[in-house]
Amino acid sequence: MLTFTEEVLLLLGDEEGALLPVDKHAFDCALAGAALLDLAFAYRIDTDLQALVVTDSAPTGMPFLDRILARIASRADTVDAATWIRELSTDDAETVRKQALANLVQRGILERKEEPFLWVFRPVRYPTIDREAVHGIKLRIEEVLSDNIPDPRDVALMSLVDACQILPDLFPDRKLGEAAARIALLRKMDLIGREVAGTIANIQRTIVLAARAEAARFRKLRLILATLGGAAAAVTLLAPRVPLPDSYGPDLLEHLWFDGIWRQWSGYLILGLAVVGLAIAIVIKKRLVTRIARSHRWRLSHFVLGVGCVLVLFAHTGFRVGSDLNAALMGCFLAVLLSGALAEICTGAPSRLRAVGIARPARLRRSLMWLHVMAICPLPALLIVHILTAYRY
Amino acid sequence: MSRRTVWWLVSGTLLASAFVVASMFVSGDRRILPAGAMTDAHHQLEISCETCHGTPDFADTAAAEKALNRSCLGCHEDELKAADDSHPRKTFRNPRMAAYWDRLDARLCTTCHVEHRPEITRVGAVTVAMDFCMACHAEGEQDVRVERPSHAGLTFDSCASSGCHNYHDNRALYEDFLVKHSHGAWLALTPMHALAARARAAGQSGATPLAPGDAVAPASALADPAVLEDWARSGHAAAGINCGACHAPAAGDASPDAVEAHWADTPAMSVCEDCHRTQARTFVRGRHGMRRHPRIAKPRDPHRALRELGLDGVLPETVMVWLEDPAVPERMAAGEARLPMRGDAAHRALDCGTCHMPHAVDVVRAAVEACTYCHDDEHSRAFFDSPHHALWLAERNGLAEPGTGVSCATCHMSKIERRGKIATNHNQNDNLRPNEKMIRTVCLDCHGLAFSLDALADTDLIRRNFSGRPTVHVESIDWAVRRAKAQRQKGGN
Numbered sequence: 001m002l003t004f005t006e007e008v009l010l011l012l013g014d015e016e017g018a019l020l021p022v023d024k025h026a027f028d029c030a031l032a033g034a035a036l037l038d039l040a041f042a043y044r045i046d047t048d049l050q051a052l053v054v055t056d057s058a059p060t061g062m063p064f065l066d067r068i069l070a071r072i073a074s075r076a077d078t079v080d081a082a083t084w085i086r087e088l089s090t091d092d093a094e095t096v097r098k099q100a101l102a103n104l105v106q107r108g109i110l111e112r113k114e115e116p117f118l119w120v121f122r123p124v125r126y127p128t129i130d131r132e133a134v135h136g137i138k139l140r141i142e143e144v145l146s147d148n149i150p151d152p153r154d155v156a157l158m159s160l161v162d163a164c165q166i167l168p169d170l171f172p173d174r175k176l177g178e179a180a181a182r183i184a185l186l187r188k189m190d191l192i193g194r195e196v197a198g199t200i201a202n203i204q205r206t207i208v209l210a211a212r213a214e215a216a217r218f219r220k221l222r223l224i225l226a227t228l229g230g231a232a233a234a235v236t237l238l239a240p241r242v243p244l245p246d247s248y249g250p251d252l253l254e255h256l257w258f259d260g261i262w263r264q265w266s267g268y269l270i271l272g273l274a275v276v277g278l279a280i281a282i283v284i285k286k287r288l289v290t291r292i293a294r295s296h297r298w299r300l301s302h303f304v305l306g307v308g309c310v311l312v313l314f315a316h317t318g319f320r321v322g323s324d325l326n327a328a329l330m331g332c333f334l335a336v337l338l339s340g341a342l343a344e345i346c347t348g349a350p351s352r353l354r355a356v357g358i359a360r361p362a363r364l365r366r367s368l369m370w371l372h373v374m375a376i377c378p379l380p381a382l383l384i385v386h387i388l389t390a391y392r393y
Numbered sequence: 394m395s396r397r398t399v400w401w402l403v404s405g406t407l408l409a410s411a412f413v414v415a416s417m418f419v420s421g422d423r424r425i426l427p428a429g430a431m432t433d434a435h436h437q438l439e440i441s442c443e444t445c446h447g448t449p450d451f452a453d454t455a456a457a458e459k460a461l462n463r464s465c466l467g468c469h470e471d472e473l474k475a476a477d478d479s480h481p482r483k484t485f486r487n488p489r490m491a492a493y494w495d496r497l498d499a500r501l502c503t504t505c506h507v508e509h510r511p512e513i514t515r516v517g518a519v520t521v522a523m524d525f526c527m528a529c530h531a532e533g534e535q536d537v538r539v540e541r542p543s544h545a546g547l548t549f550d551s552c553a554s555s556g557c558h559n560y561h562d563n564r565a566l567y568e569d570f571l572v573k574h575s576h577g578a579w580l581a582l583t584p585m586h587a588l589a590a591r592a593r594a595a596g597q598s599g600a601t602p603l604a605p606g607d608a609v610a611p612a613s614a615l616a617d618p619a620v621l622e623d624w625a626r627s628g629h630a631a632a633g634i635n636c637g638a639c640h641a642p643a644a645g646d647a648s649p650d651a652v653e654a655h656w657a658d659t660p661a662m663s664v665c666e667d668c669h670r671t672q673a674r675t676f677v678r679g680r681h682g683m684r685r686h687p688r689i690a691k692p693r694d695p696h697r698a699l700r701e702l703g704l705d706g707v708l709p710e711t712v713m714v715w716l717e718d719p720a721v722p723e724r725m726a727a728g729e730a731r732l733p734m735r736g737d738a739a740h741r742a743l744d745c746g747t748c749h750m751p752h753a754v755d756v757v758r759a760a761v762e763a764c765t766y767c768h769d770d771e772h773s774r775a776f777f778d779s780p781h782h783a784l785w786l787a788e789r790n791g792l793a794e795p796g797t798g799v800s801c802a803t804c805h806m807s808k809i810e811r812r813g814k815i816a817t818n819h820n821q822n823d824n825l826r827p828n829e830k831m832i833r834t835v836c837l838d839c840h841g842l843a844f845s846l847d848a849l850a851d852t853d854l855i856r857r858n859f860s861g862r863p864t865v866h867v868e869s870i871d872w873a874v875r876r877a878k879a880q881r882q883k884g885g886n
Contacts, residue, residue, distance in 0.1 A: 244513060248497075248522045248549070258510065260454065320512070323427035377402045381410035389426045391451050393442065 002133070003062065004034035004041070007102040008160055010109065010134050011170060015121060015127060023088070030164045031096050032088035035068050036081065037156050044069050051078040064099040082198065102128055109133045123288055138170060142362045144177045144186060153256035155186050159194060163201065218296035228340030232310040235319075237334050242318040264390075266316040270309055271383065274333075275304035278376070303344065306337055325389075329382040335375035343368035362379075377383035418591040432518040433731045437684055441721045444689050445508065458501055465502040467688040472678075472823075476562035476830075497521070497528035505560075516554075517826055524549035526558075543872040556829065556850035556867040565832035567844070571873040578839025584839030588808035590796025592815040600633030610636040611653045623752035639751075641666050665745040671816040679820035680730075683741045684721045727767040729849070738767040756817075757789060760800035775858035778800065782858075799839075805832045828855075843870050 001008070008030055028105040036052070039045045039060070046055045054073045059066040068088060088096075095166055109130040115123055129136055137157070144150040144158045161167060244254050255262050280302050283292050292298045311334070321330045346353060346365035353361040413425075424439055431439050438444045447460040466473075473481070484490065485499040498504045507513075507520040514520055527549035530537045538544045552558045558566060605621040607630075614636065615621065624630050629638075639646050641655035642664055662685075666673035676682035683689065695716035699705040709714070728739030741747055748763035749755060761782075765773050776782050781799035788798030805821040824830040828849045836845035847863035848854055854863050 058635065085790075241512070245521050246550075248524045248527050254513075258507075323429060326428060373399075376400060377406035379410065381406065385426070390428075392447050393427065 002137075003065070003100070003103075004037040004157060004160065005031060005064070005096055006104055007157055008034045008164075009097065009100050009104065010128070011137060011161055012164065012166065013110075013128070025231075026164055028089035028093035029085055030160055031093045031100075032085045033163070034160055035065060035088065035092070035096050036061070037160070038065050039072075040071055041153060041156070043070065047081045051079045052084050053078060062099075062103075064092075067095070082202075101188070103175060124285070141167075145180075145182060150186060156182070158186060164365075167272050196312050208253050214296055219348050220302055221300055222303050222344055225300070225307050226341040226344035226348065229303065229307040229310055230338055230345065232307065233334050233337040233341065236310060236313060237318075237321070237338075239319045241320045253318065256315055257320065260390075263316060266312055267387070270312045270316060273309045273312065274379075275306045275311070279391050280305070290356055306340055309333075310337055325382060325385055329379070329386050332375045332382060336372060336379070339368045339371040339375060343372060423521045427509045429511045431508050432511075432514055432856060433767050434680075435508060435519050436731065437725050437729065438681070438689060438721055441689070443722070458503055460553050462502050464688075465506070468686060469502075473561060477564060478561050480560055480562045494531050497525055502817075517553065522550075523553060526552045541872070541876070543868075543875070553827075555869075556846050556865075557869040559827050559829065562827065562830055565829050566869065566872045568876070571842065571870045572877045574837070574842035575870050575874050577837075577843065579841050581841075585796040585836045586799075586803060586808065588810060588815050589797065589803065590794065592808055593795035593817070598632075598710050603630040603633055603635060609647050609652050610640065611656050614640070614656070614658070623750065627752065627754040628756070629754050636881070642667065662744050669745075669816075671811055671814070672819045675809075675823070676745075676819035679822045680821050681725065681821060682819070684723055684725055688722060707842035730767075732768065733770045734767050735769045741767060758800040759808075761785065764801040764805075771856045772858050773801070775856065775860065781860040804831060804835045807831075843867075 012027065012030075025226045028159040035046065036047075040047065042060050042065070044054065044056050044058070044060060044065075046053055051070070054069065057069060057073045060069065071092075072084065101110065101112075105112050105126070109128065111129050112127040113127060115125065138152045140151075141158050141161060144154045150158075161170065167183075242253065245251055245256070256266070257263070280292070280298055281291050281338075284299060284302070317330070321327050343365045346358075346368065350361035353364075360365060394484065401699040402560060403809055422440055427439075430436065435445075445456070445464040447464055448457050452460070479500055480669075482500055486491065488501075493499065500880055505521050505525065508519050510520050516525055519525075526537075529535050531549065553560065564570070568775065603625065605618070607626045608615060608621055608624065626634070635647055637647050637652035637655075639660045641652045642660075644651035644655040663675075675683045677687070695713070696705050699708070699716075724742035724744055726739065727734045727741045727743070745751075748759040750758065761776070765776070784793065785798035785800045785803075787793035788795060802817065806817050806819060807824065808815050809818045810816075825836050829846070831849065832842065832845045836849070840848070844863070846867040847865055848859060850867050851863040854861060854865075
């Protein structure tokens with residue numbers, strides 16, 4: 001029989017091995033709660049409203065559960081289930097997840113797949129092989145939601161799933177609103193399940209509020225940067241080139257725009273900024289590094305780099321668009337910068353865009369993102385020719 | 394964005410890039426690569442990178458600069474020698490001049506003349522600010538204001554723009570020359586181009602002139618009587634030169650059979666060059682014929698390097714086309730020019746026959762009408778209303794002495810004397826930039842130096858093709874005379 005932890009993991013992953021959209025903290029709490037439920041149903045712990053105590057410290061045979069059991073047993077004071085869920089979600093959730101996934105792979109339910117990307121990143125997915133196993137778990141939850149007398153184990157599982165707020169994802173065709181009263185009633189039947197749900201809800205409330213505040217702050221910063229970058233790119237495209245002083249003497253501007261060494265440095269600086277910006281975008285989009293993909297700061301850095309590119313581009317060209325292949329390179333680069341900036345403005349200020357007559361900012365954003373990606377495509381070829389020509393001639 | 398979309402995008406980009414690269418491979422035309430257009434002086438060479446960039450691929454900057462300078466001198470060294478260059482390279486290569494290298498490195502042509510920089514290219518293809526003289530002449534023993542109080546209030550951007558100085562060629566501007574010619578009237582008592590007069594008075598070679606019936610050519614070539622008439626009136630017929638001399642130079646003798654056996658309907662330019670060597674030598678130095686200059690457009694020879702790598706004969710043909718730099722087309726068409734040209738002349742490619750008419754060999758037509766057949770700028774159009782044109786018509790109509798008329802060619806293709814023989818300098822750029830170069834070879838034949846300097850400094854007068862009097866006055870003669878006088882007085886005391 002599968003443990004709660006394994007069942008929760010199966011339900012939280014889709015068939016391709018990707019996670020359903022669950023907040024990381026909620027996910028970790030669910031795993032910690034699942035581990036406690038496993039211990040409770042194995043008669044190793046008991047809990048009431050005030051305390052969670054060990055009733056039997058004998059190992060369960062599951063290393064990750066025994067580790068948690070040993071930790072609870074070794075604690076001098078007694079704390080309630082909510083405290084344990086918080087602590088375990090912080091310290092042990094990752095270990096629990098890894099070991100539970102390994103168990104599922106060993107049982108032939110999941111498959112471990114490494115997908116190398118750019119020779120550096122090796123993201124791992126766990127696609128489902130045994131779909132019947134997942135189907136069986138879903139059936140049990142559906143059974144709980146019907147009017148039949150539920151099994152306590154299934155009630156506990158349902159409480160966990162409900163706490164993670166993934167019931168609509170699991171049963172997209174079912175009207176869950178009608179079952180809300182029954183779900184609330186069943187949740188009260190299981191103490192650990194109730195504690196897990198309560199804790200997750202509390203944590204989520206706190207996290208959501210903090211996350212929303214942080215997201216709003218970063219969205220505003222991104223919007224400012226995007227507006228700045230977009231305006232600078234538009235100026236670069238439209239402004240007449242900065243004239244050079246027509247007198248002899250050491251001239252910084254002439255060095256900047258006509259001296260090979262200076263142009264080399266400014267050119268490579270733009271290239272570096274652009275490559276790092278692109279790499280960050282890929283890492284975020286492909287979720288290659290979870291910590292980066294979820295960080296507002298890394299997302300913001302993409303825009304900082306974009307603005308940096310426009311500024312260094314000015315140092316490199318002085319608003320000179322060039323001719324032939326250089327003009328094509330400049331055009332593509334400015335298209336990338338402008339479309340990226342405008343797409344972010346569509347994301348960050350949709351109401352303002354509606355006010356100025358753009359009825360569907362989301363659709364406009366999609367088009368701009370298309371342009372953003374398409375304009376990137378010719379850049380490597382144009383850059384290679386640009387650099388080789390500079391050195392050859 | 395789906396994987397399929399990304400795949401299409403990447404494939405499309407690769408295909409487009411491959412197309413562009415392949416088109417450069419096949420055609421060898423790399424004009425989309427440079428950072429900017431070339432100067433008016435060199436744009437005809439744009440297709441052949443190797444003409445100027447003679448270093449191996451990715452050579453270091455110093456080697457590249459040296460190679461570029463070698464390329465410059467390859468075409469311009471003789472010209473600089475003839476101009477008695479005021480700032481010769483050898484002066485600045487002396488280590489004692491090292492202090493000046495950082496200010497303006499006059500050892501390198503590319504310090505002041507950089508190609509592909511249209512934005513900073515000024516008059517005379519100069520790419521440094523026009524007050525560059527101050528780099529060396531604003532302080533120390535080279536400070537021009539120390540011994541010349543007249544220069545005290547002048548700015549350095551006026552050195553070259555006022556008609557007083559040039560960086561390279563000051564043959565008509567140096568102080569002694571100014572003083573010597575300071576007393577000349579605006580017009581000579583007997584204005585006449587001495588060399589032109591001598592050339593026209595020299596008459597014919599003494600050979601028996603040929604008539605249309607003397608023409609020796611295949612029957613098909615004799616069918617057009619107009620062609621025969623043209624030839625019979627030409628200098629060639631007058632000098633006893635028959636058809637075979639141009640159409641069958643390999644015939645050896647003028648027998649009809651030999652001429653027919655070697656007959657070519659369209660003789661190559663080299664046939665003209667065999668007899669008119671001075672004209673041919675000067676033609677390739679000017680814009681009209683520079684694509685035939687011997688130093689230009691030597692295609693690169695990649696086979697040597699490939700042999701060393703063991704790859705000769707291995708690479709595909711298209712790659713070899715890329716590696717072998719394309720040769721510049723031999724002739725320039727009027728449509729490629731950057732000066733205003735007549736639209737209906739755009740297709741005309743420049744060789745001897747373009748101006749001289751192959752059979753008439755008409756030097757009169759070549760002196761004016763041939764020019765205006767293509768050139769359509771204000772200066773050219775204004776010629777027909779100018780006093781110079783009136784003089785030209787008078788000479789043509791026998792109303793004035795030979796050498797008194799002034800045609801386009803009189804000024805722009807002046808006569809030169811070499812080993813006692815007078816010929817027309819077919820390098821129309823020889824005395825064109827800076828225009829003071831024209832003073833000694835042309836203007837002084839008829840006009841005084843002061844008038845000539847003023848006239849050449851008056852851009853509006855040039856636009857009107859010298860109809861009227863100059864409204865600009867170049868003070869250099871006045872200053873030179875005053876200074877000479879002061880020195881004489883000082884010496885006398």
